[in-house]
Amino acid sequence: MSFPLLTSLILLPLIGAIVVAVLPNSRPETVRVVGLLFAVGTGALSLYALASFKTHEAGYQMISNHTWIKDWGSSWHLGIDGISLFLVVLTGILFPIAILGADPHHDHKPYTAWLLLLEAGVMGSFLSLDLLLFFLFFEIVLVPMYFLIGGWGYDKRVYAALKFFIFTMAGSAFMFVGILATVALYHRATGHWTFDLIEISKSQVIGVKSARILFMSFAIAFAVKVPLFPLHTWLPDAHTQAPTAGSVILAGVMLKLGTYGFIRFGLELFPEASHHYRHVLIIMAVIGIIYGAICATMQKDLKRLVAYSSVAHLGFIVLGTFALTTTSVTGSVSQMINHGVSTGALFLLVGMIYERRHTRQIAELGGIQKVAPIFAAAFTVVMLSSIGVPGLNGFVGEFMVLIGSFRTARWYVTVAAAGVILAALYLLWAYQRVFHGEPNDDNKTFRELKLSEGLVLLPLIGLIVFSGVYPKPMLDRIEPSVQRILTALDKQLIKPANPDAQETTDDGEVVEGAGEVKK
């Protein structure tokens, strides 16, 4: 047997958390360095996984499958495919950056330990191919984040942490019911107990009506996590009150547990139901795009503005997912990564502003570009990526989502595309108030970007430019798995949903609409 790479991706940060926990409390620097080493090690492993990933393979790779709870049919089943690959890599990259880029100022030991435990949980969620295992990791994630917000957050941290916990926990309860019911119904149909995702999704023995109810129970959990309108209200509080590293991880990878879940446990596990309910989710997504952007425009707190922008951006991802074309779903997956990178960087920058000025109120800032031009330039690049300017990463996913979804959801796309106008409005308006103008006395002493801070941001900015100009390596790895899921989905339907898949069967035929030719 080869090196258990995926298992190590979970175990390494877990061991790191334990090691940090037994270190002496008196030496915060040692704690930081050790924590960082484990995070960097995990990051390196994730890059190794990227390097050894077989590009054109659609199925799961590097599978690790060990019997765990035999009687229940649950096993330690890990695997990676094009959908999860870059989420794992993003997790691997963002954690060391979050540890390096933000200082908790007190109680370094528990802080670092919680972060590493969080990383183990997130990795586990993205890698699990067993429903029970997935649920455990999905829930484990909540605990460290709860303590990170509650322990190292800002003034209203306790309220925010509790709200975050109750919201997601309530959502998970539905999923828990769903998982147990899925297994029970699978057993009823086959006489065989199993929690195995691949086995259950391949068989498709659960009746259509039941599957639709089960899908909804999963969807509620993911909709809270994403979050979709109107279940989003935990997010602005949690993001704003969380310490910088918490916000980076929350926006960067944790929200993606929801969008990832929609693909893996929606499209893949319940294909017919995903297709059946697609309009409900698309409508919620499109409302979120516009609504999130409008709320972002009027925020007075810079961090809260970024938080609301996530509601809008995640709406694009859900829209693409449920438009069910290869282009749109591939766009959604790449947008998960792009959003993680740019919003992660945006939260880091906002954190740096807070470190300097001890305020996030837009009205109290101003004129920063004059005193800190390099800082302003870094912010500008990240902002443009978030606005979706072509040539930077944010555009690629967003555009693929829109143009891919246009085939199946024309009117929704027409509205959603207007979201790009609002994105420019809220970010540029905030930029104008924070960076342009003459600095007042408080802002005159705003410190320029330090070298160490620049080095933390550099990999993110590098990714922003690289995946904007040359997204091909990423898309090539995502697409086959998307194709696999959508082809399987189409088989469950009488009428094909994905026009892309159709192309592989009959070439050069005239499709829909009189006189419109297909190349």
Place this chain on the structure above:
Amino acid sequence: MLNLVWLIPALPLLGFALILLLGRRLGEPVAGWLATLMTGAAFAITVALFFDLISKPAEKREHVRTLFTWIAAGRFHVDLAFLADPLSITMALFVTGIGTLIHMFAIGYMHGDPKFSKFFLYLNLFVFSMLMLVLGSNMLVTFLGWEGVGTCSYFLISFWHTRNSAAVAGKKAFVTNRIGDWGFMMAMFFTFKAVGSLDFLALKEGAAALSHSTALAIALFAFVGACGKSAQLPLYVWLPDAMEGPTPVSALIHAATMVTAGVFLMVRMAPVLHEVPQAGTVIAIVGAATALFAATVAVAQNDIKKVLAYSTVSQLGYMFLAVGSGAYVAAIFHMVTHAFFKALMFLGSGSVIHGMHEEQDMRRMGMLRKFMPVTAITFIIGWLAIAGVPPFAGFWSKDEILLNAWHKSPALWAVGLVTALLTAYYMTRQVIMVFFSDARWESHAEDHGAHGEFKPHESSPIMLLPLVVLAGLSVVGGAINLPFSSSVKRLEIWLEPVVGEAETKWPSPTSTKIILAGFAVLVGLIGIAAAYAVYQKKRAKAIEPAILADAWRVDKTYAAFMGGPGRKMFDLITLADARGVDGAVNGIAAEARNFGTVLRKLQTGFVRRYAIGISVGAIALVTWFVSRGMF
């Protein structure tokens, strides 16, 4: 040779990268010369490609150079690829050519600015983006350039960002343009859905097979995009404000190159427009209306750059009038001549502002021809060109447009003619107020005060040289497309492979041509004479009503809406989010908290206990579900 087309945008990009890495160390004036050199080299390569292209037979003047696959998934596939054809090379020629002159001018104009190298950083990035826009072989590469020029425009308008008006103007330009970008994106979605590709060549081939409604949607959505970028009604409002940027920016971006991108796009879409004449009618009406509207506003402006800004909006309206009339060659012709004389006049105004120590109000100028002879003479040439005086460049191109508009509809022609009269009038007004009349800069001298003596001065040779070159082009520019016989319609022959099929060929007898040209010249002269009587001889009182100075209050109405009901609506939604959606959540929580003492005991605040509670509940639920056998 044509494979080297990628070098044209690559060189300014290299200049951008070099200045980005070495900017502060290069300093003034090296950074400026480096940027100028890169643009100049791009021009040289474009010239070489032009000769290569023209040496080929007409039907072979089309070359696609693919660099790499940019975005591909499912059926969607877009390459980073360039298209070298007569249209794109024509555009690249004047973008790099005029761009080089303006770079050179800027070395003198930006002298002493603490952000000297940063200015050229943006300028090179802009030229790169503009070249991506015109050379892209598909709509998405063009869109990359399209957004790129918009972003650079944002940087450059708010270049002096500590000034609030500049910061606001930059944001306004970007956001207004985004409305147009939405249109462009919609056009791409429709195109991709119908044609299965975003390539211009595929669109050209597939245009005839498009359904009527699809073609109409593509054409009109693309036009929404064009309205944003090329400042047409109702999205023009950002351009006058964009004058907050340094003057070379106004010349390069907001007169000669970027704002013509919309016209370029519509000419690229000519095969689609050809299928739906109704779209052409809409475009022609919007263009004519914008031309007239902006010309009336220009009559009452006192800021030297604002006059030119509204004039640009007006002239762009002419170009859309041509596009809408199916006269794509005339549109490109006017775009080129306009680039010559408008860049000339913007740079000239920059020279004036420089010589007057940052004064922009024409009411405090006058008699400058005595102090700035070169600027004055070149500006006067630009004036003759835009006023439509033969044989200067503007006469020929405007004449072409009016001729085609006449065939489309005499009403459109009439609007164009009135606009021509107003154009001659407001430009004469400007020339008189700035260079003739009497010197009125005493008050300015008092403000300046320091030495007690204030004298306007002529600019340095590095700023004058571009003026002289552009003045020369404004004189002879019309020669690229003379109407006398089909053999001297060089631009038409050259662009034939690109737009020939789509071009509407109105049969027009020579007598019609001569009569229409006579009218055009006549109204031009009337406009000039009228302005001369009012502003030089002071025979009549100037008609400058406040509503014109206020640009018909369009902008103020927008601002009032955005600041009033628009903002209120946003505020309400945000409030609803805090009080309504989130309030419901907190309300339920509060209700639960008050719900009897038994439950209160459960509300211990220990997450652990909640977790156990929820799990137990969940298990109970699932048991119930399964046992009931309802699945």
